[in-house]
Amino acid sequence: MNPMLLRRFLPKLSPFAGRWAGAGLALGLGWAAPPVNAAPADAVGAWGGNDFGQTKVPVAAQSGVTAIAAGGSHTVALKSDGTVMAWGWNRDGQTNVPAGLSGVTAIAAGELHTVALKSDGTVVAWGGNSYGQTSVPAGLTGVTAIAAGGTHTVALKSDGTVVAWGENSYHQTNVPAGLSGVTAISAGKFHTVALKNDGKVVAWGSGPTTVPAGLSGVIAIAAGYLHTVALKSDGTVVTWGYNGDGQTTVPAGLSGVTAIAAGGFHTVALKSDGTVVAWGGITWGPTTVPAGLSGVTAIAAGGDHTVVLVTPLAPAITTPPASWTVHLGQRMSLTVSATGYPLNYQWRHDGVDLTDATEAFYYLPFVQSKDAGRYTVVVSNPAGSVTSAPPALLVVKPVFPDVVAAWGANVQGQVSGTPTLDLASAIPVALAGEVLSGASAIAAGGAHTVALKSDGTVVAWGDNHYGQVSGTPNPRSPYSAIASPIALGGQVLNGVTAVAAGGSHTVALKSDGTVMAWGWNLEGQTNVPAGLSGVTAVAAGKYHTVALKSDGTVIAWGWNLEGQTSVPAGLSGVTAIAAGEGHTVALKGDGTMVAWGRNFEGQTSVPAGLSGVTAIAAGEFHTVALKNDGTVVAWGLNNNDQTNVPVSAQSDVAAIAAGSGYTVALKTDGTVISWGRISLGRIFSGQLALPAGSGVTAIAGGDNHIAMLMAPRAPTITSPPVNQTVNVGQSASFTVEATGYLLSYQWRFNGVGLPGAIGATLYLPYARTNQVGGYTVVVSGLFGSVTSAPPALLTVTEFPPTITSPPVSQTLNAWQSASFTVEATGYPLAYQWRFNGVDLPDATEPTLNLGYAQTNHAGEYTVVVSNPVGSVTNEPPAVLRVDPDAIGTVVDLRGAVPAAAQSGVIEISAGWSVNWVCRGHSLALKNDGSVVEWPDSSPDQTGVPVAAQSGVTAVAAGPFHSVALKNDGSVVAWGNNTSGQVTGTYPGDNGDPGYALASPVTLGDEVVRGVTAIAAGQNHTVALKSDGTVVAWGDNGLGQVTGVFLGDTYVVANPVTLGSEVLREVRAVAAGYGYTLALKQDGTVVAWGNNDNGQTDIPEDLRGVTAIAAGPNRAVALKSDGTVVAWGNNDNGQTDIPEDLRGVTAIAAGPYQTVALKADGSVLAWPDQEGGVSVLSGATAIAAGCGTVAILGTAPPYLRLLARPAGALLSWPASATDYVVQVTDSLNAVNWQPASGTPTQAGGLNILAVNPSSAPQYYRLFKP
Structure with missing residues (x-):
């Protein structure tokens, strides 16, 4: 198997995507290790991939280690007392060292298993055993060295023989008969290597098993994933095998090597001076050796990481952390640089260790007042420690008080304070014309919103039917109200420290630890238990209320039909609470969660092993948790994808909230994203997305609206426009990057505003001398504006025209399209084309279109390109040659061809239908512009209409209708009109769809014109227009016309719009059974409509396409390199591209077969067509129908x-x-x-x- 292909598939099998565990070390170290003699007790260091913590070295492994091994994504260390440590990926238990294991003298690490050799010559193995790799053969003794491969294990005995067990699919455990005198062993993914006492190497299995001829004097070996490494006695290294990442490209001049290691796709060498050299490994950084690393005594190479044993050097700080001055809510990052290896870090704030602050940096995403002070970092290793000095000072400045913002359903005015019947956005919220600011907390309920102000008062707005806003019910529509501030019993509510909003009730926590609640009380949700005090947090479900006490216990009251207020007995140590429609959630101080109440949707089934949780949220029927690594976990009802956490919310999240059918996250950079469905009935739905720098500091989720706190900040320009120097006529652009919310832009030239220049990029397509000067941009946001400075200068240089791409000579067949194109620089440019030295009238564009080539077009073509500075003419002239006789005949492998189609044919098309029996017809376009049709297999094909008997330039055959493109850019269609595929108008449910003729096709009141290409699908028609847009009409039952199923089976798309954008820059179209393909000018493909076989799932990274074809439920693309790609239905092997298919010039897709025309005129079809003898000859064009390959020949001898x-x-x-x-x-x-x-x-x-x-x-x- 091609190793690169193999590596591409590995992520489906294991998480290390082709990484490998391998090291074969001289001196007996590494995962192919003989016993360890007395060796210095050193510290472990590691770098490279760390997705499973394999390079996060435990403190206990930073001293007293005598040997190391590296597996697929785990690391193993042998201590001087004969015990073993392991860390990293543990899916198969590979890091679960057996209890009481001691007396170990050597270790080895495979892909998912670990092996240890004891001093008594026995072997112990643990971890993955899918192939028996950890099932040590009974009675195995006298072992002196061990090695662990992908899924097999190898042992070297004291008599020089080898024993192997585990996977043998590639014969990697078939030890060669008579092998003896072995002194070292190593194991790769599919191969095994042995070193003999005569310095020669033996290898078996699959992969790099061909030892280089004449290799001798070897003293150590190492086997990687698909490569092998040998160390010679002269200190040089020899490698062989797969080199996709450069792992076998030994650095020039490498010498003095004393040990080697082979990893997944990288190689490592240890030199006699204690330094390390590594190569290969283009991903994950396993070859990025830490700067200044020395004193290394051993090495090991894993799947994507490298491990060393090193004699530690005392650390020294080279760059101490710097002081910061920031505003409240801004971010801050402290960094330190130090020498010494390995290094440990502990950050301190005012002399106190910070929790989990053990990296070379310390990051605060939202600075608070309490964060101000002195910061130091202690850098340490077993050789010593050092503290940064002087301390870094963090000064925190206040900002404007936070404003309140909201978005979502606004029927009761819960967003803006004024009811509307659609989704609304209030950024910021303004109640009675005044921006709501000075808020410190927010809550969102069923249809109302609550804000806590910094003075301890509360403001609320939205639905007040039950008095949840004002404390006084408003039972008559409209129910909405505004209470600013809330007054209960005639007294303004104050001294509040936290608020919560339920379905139709509101809760407030006061500074004295008591609770108040108001609004709907049908289930007793506002009946605060008598004497309740010492409360530190409150939460409100739809019909129940929850309080957290200072002693970590929880109290709940209100509706309990589903047990949501039945707090689990003995629950304590709680630090946060949340309440949903019928369930309650508690977060404990140890980062675990407890949930109770309704569980029909799984909302209280906390995922097993979930820990490290720092925040929780409860939606209507789902639950959300935020972990200390910034990731989000969600479970419960998923009818709106509310628990499908997007990739964008899988890191750096700072806060979470949940509503009835959605989830929302606030990221550390201020980005706000939501997923699921925030809706207003079936009429409106949408999602909230705010960019980084929006100033959002807090979020809350209501039923179908989101509330936020925002810190007012003026925009900040993070990347100003820079100076540009271009030649006249070239394009120039200036770009600005800024943070802030609701940003707008206005560009200025020499201080004067440019009309319409209101984007982040100013684009000048053809730079002119009068555009020389200074450019600035004013960036405005919700809370201010900023102007870029200094101005970015544009310099424009003038020069005479230069032809960069001259017109090229060509030889064409008669009736082929003929054109010449020139490309030149030197704006402004003028063009004049000449034919045989004579100016052509009106030929003043970069492209000269001659239409259909005729013999009188043959001759020499030149173009004069000029500007005010000078002119240039292409030399030599481009010559056009026209072959008047290159017109062809048609061979139909299905049956006879009409006499009219046996000569003079320049284009063909074949239709098909697959409803019961495959049926179809073929069309041939002749050089006189007429069309021939055969066979008449359906009453809907009643002969070619008069309009298609002349002036036709292209044809397309559907199952039961035909389409012709005329030379005036109009379209003629005839045949079956069941879904309006001919006329663009539905014939009526009670009418006879039967035969119809559109001559020309008219959509609405307009004749379709400007068409350059056509395609006919099962029951729809597609036309490409000269402006690159697409028109389609007919059956839309699967969205094949509009891209979206609109509930109708017959529609017109003029033009086709995908999403909210008109489809543009199209160069070719194709149509299948219920779906449509479009080839764009940039060589990419777009598809829409039926996808039951994946036919509209464009292959990832498909580029460079020059032609497309559509079968019933299969799509085919031809690339510029002459190769073919196919996708969709493959029940007969239609998408299995023949191996080594190259040199293809045309493609076609029938119902059962895919066909390719090669440059040598040969035709290849797959799968093989069934039945009888088929005849083929030299061909120039192809079409595929029902069991048919229609071939256009250039009139060679016939067979x-x-x-x-x-x-x-x-x-x-x-x-x-x-x-x-x-x-x-x-x-x-x-x-x-x-x-x-x-x-x-x-x-x-x-x-x-x-x-x-x-x-x-x-x-x-x-x-x-």
Whole structure:
């Protein structure tokens, strides 16, 4: 298997995506390790991939270690007392060291398993055992060295023999017969390597097992994933095997090596001076050796990481952390640089250790007042420690008081304070014309919003039906109200420290630890328990209320039909609470969660092992948790994808909230994202997305609206526009990057505003000298504006025109499209085309279009390109040659072709229908502009209409309708009109769809014009216009016309709009059964409509496409390198591209087969068509229909077939003396064989009898 392909597939099998565990070390160290003799007790260091903590070295492994090993994504260390440590990935228990294991002298690490050699010569293994790799053979003793491969294990015995067990799919455990005298072993993914006492290497299995000829004097070996490494006695290194990442490219001049290691796709060498050299490993950084690393005594290489044993050097700080001055809510990051290896870090705030602050940096995403002070970092290792000095000072400045913002459903005014019938946005919220500011907390309920102000008062707005806003019910519509501030019993509510909003009730926590609640009380949710005090937090569900006490216990009251207020007995140590529609959630101080109440949707089934939680939220029927690593976990009802956490919310999240069917997250950079469905009935739905720098500091989720706190900040320019120097006529652009919310831009030139220049980028498509000067941009936001400075200067230089791409000579067949194009620099440019030295009238564009090539077009073409500075003419002239006789005949492998289609054909198309029996017809376009149609297999094909008997330039055949493109850019269509695919108008449920004619096609009141290409699908038609847009009409039952199923089965898309954007820059179209393809100018493909077989799932990274074809439920693309890509239905192997298919110039897709035309005129079809003998010849175009390959030839000698019960007869002109008949049993064959038998001559023909065959046979007339 191609190793690069193999590595691409590995992520589906294991999380290390092709990483490998391997090291074979001189001195007996690494995962292919012999016993360890007395060695210095050193510290472990590691770098590279760390997705499972494999390079996060425990403190206990930073001293007293004598040997190391590196596995797929785990690391192993042998301590001087004979015990073993392991850390990293533990899916199969590979880091679970057996209890009491001691007396170990060597260790090895495989992909998912670990091996230890004891001093008594026995072996212990643990971890993955899918192939028996940890099942040590009974009675195995006398072992002196061990190695662990992908899924196999190897042992070297004291008598020099080798024992291997585990996976043997590639013969990696088949030790060669008679192998002896072995002194070292190593194991790769699929191969095993042994070093003999004569310095020679033996290898077996699959992969790099061919040892370089003459290799000798080897003293150590190492096997990687697909490569092998050998260390010679002279200190040089030899490698062989796969080199996709450069792992076998030994650095020039490498010498003095004393140990080697081979990893997944990288190689490591230890030099005699204690330094390390590494190469290969283009991802994850396993070869990025820490700067200044020395004193290394051993090495090991894992799947994507490297491990060393090193004698520690005392750390020294080279760059101490710097002081900061920031505003409240801004971010701050302290960093330190130090020498010494390995290094540990502990950050301190005012002399107190900070929790989990153990990296070379310390990051605060939202600075608070309490964060101000002195920061130091202690850098340490076993050789010593050092503290940064002087301390870094963090000064925190206040900002404007936070304002309140809201978004979502606003029927009761819960967003803006004024009810509206659609989704609304109030950023910021303004109540009675005054911006709501000075808020310190927010809460969002069923249809109301609550804000706590910094003075301890509370403001609320929205639904007040039950008095949840004002404390006084408003039972008549409209129910909405504004209370600013809230007054209960005639007294303004104050001294509040926290608020919560339920379905229709509100809760406030006072500074004295008591609770107040108001609003709907049908279930007792506002009946605060008598004497309740010492409360530190409150939460409100739909019909119940929850309080957290200072002693970590929880009290709940209100509706309890589903047990949501039945707090689990003995629950304590709680630090946060949340309440949903019928369930309650508690976060404990140890980062675990407890949930109770309704669980029909799984909302109280906390994921097993969930820990490290720092915040919780409860939606209507789902639960959300935020972990200390900034990731989000969600579970419960998922009818709106509310628990499908997007990739954008899988890191750096600072806060979470949840509503009835959605989840929202606030990221550390201020980005706000939501997922699920925030809706207003079936009319409106949407999602909230705010960019980084929006100033959001807190979020809250209501039923179908989101509330936020925002810190007012003026925009900040993070990347100003820079100076530009361009040639006249070239494009120039200035770009600004800024943070802030609701940003707008206004560009200025020399201080004067530029009309319409209101984007983040100012684009000048053709720079001119009068545009020289200074450019600035004013960036405005919700809370201010800023102007870029200094101005960015534009310099424009003038020069005479230069032709960069001249017109090229060409030879065309008559009736092919002819054009010449020139490209030049030197704005402003003017063009004048000449034919045989004479100016052509009106030929003043970069492209000269001649239309259909005729013999009178043949000659020399030049173009004069000029500007005010000078002019240039292409030399030599471009020559056009026209072959008037290059017009072809048609061969239909399904049956007879009409006489009219046996000469003068320039284009063909074949239709198909797959409803019950495959049916279809073919069309041929002749060089006189007329169309021929055959066979008449349906009453809907009633003959070519008069409008298609002249002036036609292209044809397309659907199952039961035909389409022709006229030379005036209009379209003619005829045939079955069941879904309006002919006329663009539905014939009516009670009418006879039958035959229809559109001459020309008229959509609405307009004739379709400006068309350059056409396609016919099952029951719809597609047209490409000269402006690059697409028009479609007919059946839309699967969205094949509009891209979206609109509930109708017949529509018109003029033009086609995908999403909210008109489809543009299209160069070709194709149509299948219920779906449509479009090829864009940039070589990419777009698809829409039916996707039941994945036919509209464009392959990832598909680029460079030059042609497309659509079968019923399968799509095909031809790339510029002559290769073919296919996707969709493959029940007959239609998308299995023949191996090594190259040189393709055209493609076609029928219902059962895919067809390719090669540059040599040969045709390849797959899977092989069934039944009888098929005949092929030199071809120039193809089409595929029902069991049909229609071939357009350039009138070479023909080969004809006469079928007879006793065997077929082949005939061809006797004058074709330089041609031979060849035969094959597969259209995919590369080597055709001469047909057996001797032809006879009769009537100017060669006749050859063909014997009957039980399998299909294919014949062709071939010119050697």
